Amino acid sequence: MSEVEKIREALRSxxxxxxxAFVKKENEPREVLAVLSPNEVDRVSFSPLSFNxxxxxxxxxxxxxxxxxxxxxxxxxRQLIKEGKLKRENLFxxxxxxxxVADYRKLSKVVNPREVKEVELDGEELVVKLxxxxxxxxxxxxxxxxxxxxxxxxxxxxxxxxxxxxxxxxDFSDIEEFERLSxxxxxxxxxxxxxRCIRCHACRSVCPLCYCEECLVDPSNxxxxxxxxxEEKASYPRLLGKTVNAKDNAIYHLLRVLHxxxxxxGCGECERACPMDLPLRKLERKLEKTVVxxxxxxxxxxxxxxxxxxxxxx
Numbered sequence: 001m002s003e004v005e006k007i008r009e010a011l012r013s014x015x016x017x018x019x020x021a022f023v024k025k026e027n028e029p030r031e032v033l034a035v036l037s038p039n040e041v042d043r044v045s046f047s048p049l050s051f052n053x054x055x056x057x058x059x060x061x062x063x064x065x066x067x068x069x070x071x072x073x074x075x076x077x078r079q080l081i082k083e084g085k086l087k088r089e090n091l092f093x094x095x096x097x098x099x100x101v102a103d104y105r106k107l108s109k110v111v112n113p114r115e116v117k118e119v120e121l122d123g124e125e126l127v128v129k130l131x132x133x134x135x136x137x138x139x140x141x142x143x144x145x146x147x148x149x150x151x152x153x154x155x156x157x158x159x160x161x162x163x164x165x166x167x168x169x170x171d172f173s174d175i176e177e178f179e180r181l182s183x184x185x186x187x188x189x190x191x192x193x194x195x196r197c198i199r200c201h202a203c204r205s206v207c208p209l210c211y212c213e214e215c216l217v218d219p220s221n222x223x224x225x226x227x228x229x230x231e232e233k234a235s236y237p238r239l240l241g242k243t244v245n246a247k248d249n250a251i252y253h254l255l256r257v258l259h260x261x262x263x264x265x266g267c268g269e270c271e272r273a274c275p276m277d278l279p280l281r282k283l284e285r286k287l288e289k290t291v292v293x294x295x296x297x298x299x300x301x302x303x304x305x306x307x308x309x310x311x312x313x314x
């Protein structure tokens with residue numbers, strides 16, 4: 001039985017009212033997330049191009065929900081449960097032991113996406129089935145870089161596990177190498193990155209842990225209207241301007257990342273969604289390294305990081 005067939009079988013056993021899973025995207029090899037009814041299980045697909053995180057979508061679906069989750073997806077789901085945004089008893093989690101996902105940008109440089117019918121992993125190779133035949137690519141050539149540092153390839157929570165458990169690793173070697181640069185070199189690097197940001201807020205919009213209705217790094221979201229009182233307008237926080245420049249962009253990204261301290265699931269959705277290809281995971285991983293080494297916090301703990309800081313402070 002194939003991996004997809006095992007996933008479908010598990011979903012059928014869930015007796016869920018709704019299913020959040022991947023389906024084939026029309027005219028493309030990528031899978032996209034969809035909310036399905038139980039009688040649509042045969043539409044469910046899964047491949048190395050099933051890279052999006054379903055956690056954010058789960059917050060929009062009511063009732064008993066079955067979801068297909070990779071390791072990083074399950075980390076986000078677990079965090080949302082800890083923060084009271086999801087209820088574990090309402091979820092049936094079909095966990096998939098993940099070998100990594102493909103970077104669609106890298107793959108698109110190797111083959112024409114319009115010619116690709118589907119992809120699958122065969123050992124250490126990505127098998128790309130084209131309209132005109134088949135092409136085999138070393139998976140290391142197209143793997144999402146984020147997967148190289150995955151600590152939880154096997155979901156931390158699940159009701160059914162598809163595949164054998166896989167060992168992850170905690171590896172900050174890339175961040176340690178960056179830390180060896182001088183302060184000036186690091187600053188110049190980040191300023192050069194922030195200069196390219198167009199502040200489209202895609203990173204914030206796609207992140208499963210950015211669910212605040214009013215966002216301090218996006219003032220346009222705050223509830224100020226012509227009917228607001230002078231007092232409300234006076235207290236309106238303006239932490240950054242609306243113009244796109246390196247300094248305002250730096251404030252935007254640093255505040256956004258700080259809000260993820262001890263919370264980031266490591267799914268890489270922010271970097272994947274960025275139209276400017278900014279190295280956003282490097283910021284997240286630097287903060288994660290600090291949280292682990294300075295505060296001794298583990299994302300697997302039941303107590304949220306900020307709550308634990310309050311406890312320690314007391």
